[in-house]
Amino acid sequence: MTDSRTASLPDICAVALAECFRGDGEIVANPIGPLPVIGGRLARATFAPDLMMTDGGALLIADDAAFEWTEGPTVEAYNPYRSMFEVCWGGRRHVVMGAVQLDAHGNQNLAAVGSDYARPTTQFVGFRGAPGNTINHATSYWIPNHSTRVFVETVDVVTGVGWHAFADDDAAGRLVDLRRVVTNLCVLDWDSPDRRLRLRSLHPGVTVDQVVAATGFELVVPDDVPITRLPTAAELDLLEVIDPTGVRANQVRQ
Numbered sequence: 552m553t554d555s556r557t558a559s560l561p562d563i564c565a566v567a568l569a570e571c572f573r574g575d576g577e578i579v580a581n582p583i584g585p586l587p588v589i590g591g592r593l594a595r596a597t598f599a600p601d602l603m604m605t606d607g608g609a610l611l612i613a614d615d616a617a618f619e620w621t622e623g624p625t626v627e628a629y630n631p632y633r634s635m636f637e638v639c640w641g642g643r644r645h646v647v648m649g650a651v652q653l654d655a656h657g658n659q660n661l662a663a664v665g666s667d668y669a670r671p672t673t674q675f676v677g678f679r680g681a682p683g684n685t686i687n688h689a690t691s692y693w694i695p696n697h698s699t700r701v702f703v704e705t706v707d708v709v710t711g712v713g714w715h716a717f718a719d720d721d722a723a724g725r726l727v728d729l730r731r732v733v734t735n736l737c738v739l740d741w742d743s744p745d746r747r748l749r750l751r752s753l754h755p756g757v758t759v760d761q762v763v764a765a766t767g768f769e770l771v772v773p774d775d776v777p778i779t780r781l782p783t784a785a786e787l788d789l790l791e792v793i794d795p796t797g798v799r800a801n802q803v804r805q
Contacts, residue, residue: 558782560735561586561799562790563754564693566782567733569594571691572645577601578688579611579635579644586802587647587693588617590733592793593786605630617793639680642726645689651675652706653692655747655768657729659685659711668708681711689728696804697734699767702748714746735804737762738779743771752779 568590572580580602582591588607595602596615606612609631612624630638638644652660661681663671684690690711694701714727731751732739738751749771750762755778763770782790790799 556784556787558787559800560754560805561803562782562787563779564733564735564803565590565593565790565799566786567738567752567754567779568647568691568693569597569599569786570738570780571647571731571733572599572602575599575602575645575689577603579603579605579630579638581605581644582647582693584647584649584693584802585617585798586695589790589794589799591647592617593789596789596793597786603627615789615792616795618798619796639683639687642688642728644687645691645730646680646684647691647693648681648684648711650692650694650701650711652701652703653694653732654703654706654713655770656715657685657711657713657741657746657748658706658709659692659713660706660708661710662708664707666707671707678710685711685713685729686726689730691730692732694732694734695802697736697762697765699765702766702768704768714741736765739770747771749773750776752777754779755781 565586568587572591572594580591582588591604592615595604603611606624610626611628611630613627614625650659651664659681661675661679662677663674665672714729729741736757737753739748740751741748743749753776759772759776
């Protein structure tokens with residue numbers, strides 16, 4: 552049951568990110584960024600105990616704490632690049648990435664904004680591992696500021712592939728597994744007939760009109776959109792263990 556304490560928006564987003572991992576089983580959870588890491592730790596500490604969590608480097612660790620360990624992390628296994636590549640190419644990972652731009656079908660841009668890639672308006676981190684992430688294992692996204700600058704009709708550069716990148720008879724298409732997008736306004740998914748982004752839930756106090764206005768393409772909006780679930784009392788307690796210094800408070804546009 553939910554707690555009488557008021558859950559903050561970062562708390563609600565952390566729980567929504569944790570829910571991305573529900574049912575994944577014994578795989579490597581690889582949330583990138585402070586709030587996704589908090590969500591991943593929360594999932595493992597509650598309903599997904601089989602998840603294997605990285606320390607952001609070459610170790611798999613067992614601790615609930617996300618960023619600091621009193622006596623160093625509790626190491627479960629060594630996870631160098633050669634092992635991680637085997638995990639990735641074998642489909643045994645669920646990554647949560649960010650995006651500079653994201654379109655309705657899940658094409659992601661992490662690299663640059665501008666019509667000319669050789670002379671971009673703004674340069675970002677590049678392709679990184681996004682091409683491999685999005686055709687080999689489950690991928691979700693965390694967008695801390697839901698806006699028309701991020702959710703665009705067409706991305707300027709495709710770094711991570713979306714659902715419609717392959718023809719119906721292309722065998723590679725079966726490897727696409729885009730799951731959810733968690734933002735500061737809502738949770739989205741691709742559970743629609745044509746694999747367009749669909750409004751899955753609204754965070755408390757947010758309206759459908761607000762989400763639609765902040766999205767640069769036509770969303771699939773069901774007739775009945777539920778409210779994103781609130782943290783339970785146990786989850787609120789765990790969040791203080793996972794993130795005792797309150798890093799999550801600065802990770803969401805409010």
